[in-house]
Amino acid sequence: MTPMEKIRKLRESGNFHFTKSLGQNFLTDENILDKLVRAAGITEDDAVIEIGPGAGIVTEKLLQAAGPVLAVEIDKALIPFLQETLEPYPNFTLWHQDVLKAPLCQWIQENSPEQPVKIVANLPYYVTTPIVMKLLEENLPIHSMVLMVQKEVALRMAAKPGTKDYGALSVAVQLYSQVEKAFDVSPNVFIPKPKVGSAVVKLTIHEKPPVQLDHPELFFTLVKAAFGQRRKTLSNALSHLRPKEEKQQILQVLEAASIDPVRRGETLNIQEFATLSQLWQKQFFHDTMEAHKKSERVERK
Known part of the structure; x- marks a missing residue:
């Protein structure tokens, strides 16, 4: 069954309607599907977690190439269709869950205890960053992630x-992984057609x-403070984390880190942020974290 036939x-x-709030856009181009699976480097020895299988178009390609495959789908309207069309594959597991709450580690321990898994996902644009950061920060045994974003x-x-x-996202993702932009994807290969272009990125x-x-x-x-106001110099961008009278101490920390205070946050690499963090911790740690927590409490109100 072709992708278009499957969507039809x-x-x-009669049980499914595209839900804009879930960011549903289904791939229809066979060539792009094949490129996506090739970019992931899937083999029969791999366990794969797919986030947002949709109509199961990518899922079927993964099931044909991989070992055990877990598909995590939040839209309950898609569950019966996925169960029906992918039931012939013995290596298929389907969870009706929000991936942000799903116990992925449990499935990994049961299905791939000795080698890292690979993630493949066509992510809803509105929730890309929270999902990616959850996967990275939870220290799951993941080899790589190939993401349509x-x-x-x-x-x-x-x-x-x-x-x-x-920006802050660059630093966060590159702290955990090597990032490679694999290829661009036209809006024309999706149903419904998104208003923006897409790309496949691989995080190893x-x-x-x-x-x-x-x-x-x-x-x-x-990192967040440094990028919070991109036009500000680093010394000024960081100053809101400390009382005004401590500006001289901030300058001293930057000098100790061999960072010119007139530089902007966007010029610092990960090593420089790490050095700055280490020296800042020695000077300010307790008060800085208290200020950060207070700021978060204010934002939540």
């Missing part, structure tokens, strides 16, 4: 220091992180 069958079932997000993930796309998880962080929470607090 799904729509004719908004083109702009792919550029930000892969961006280098000093470029316009480089580092065996050893590029920097060692004693206090990751502080590291990310400083």
Whole structure:
């Protein structure tokens, strides 16, 4: 069954309607589907988790190429169709869950206890970052992730220091993985057609992180502050984390880190952020984290 035939069958079932709030856009191009699976490097020895199988178009390709495959789908209207059309595959498992709450580690332990799994996903654009960061920060045994995302997000993930796309997301993703933008995808190969271009990006998880962080929470607090107001110099961008009278101490920390205070956050690489974090921790750690928590409480109100 071709992708278009599968989508037609799904729509004719009368139980499914595209839900804009879930960001549903189904791939229809066989060539793109094949490129996606090739980019993931799937073999029969691999266990795969697919996030958002939709009509099962990518899922079927994965089931034909991989070992055990777990598909995690949030839309209950798609569950009967996926169960019916993919039931012939003995290596198929389907969860009706929000991936942000799904116990992925449990499935991994049961199905791939001795080697990392591969993630494949056509992610809803509105929730791309939370899903990616959950997968990275939970320290799951993942080998790599091949993700269909908004083109702009792919550029930000892969961006280098000093470029316009480089930001907090770039630092966060590159801290955990090597990022490679695989290929662009036209809006014309989706139903419904999205208003923006897409791209496939591959994240290969580092065996050893590029920097060692004693206090990751502080590291990310400083990264977010540095990029919070891109036009500000680093010393000014970080100053809201400390009382005004401590500006001189901030300058001293930057000097100790060999970072010119007039630089902007977008010019710092991960190693420089890590060095800054280490020195900042020695000088300010307790008060900085208290200020950060207070700021978060205010934002939630």
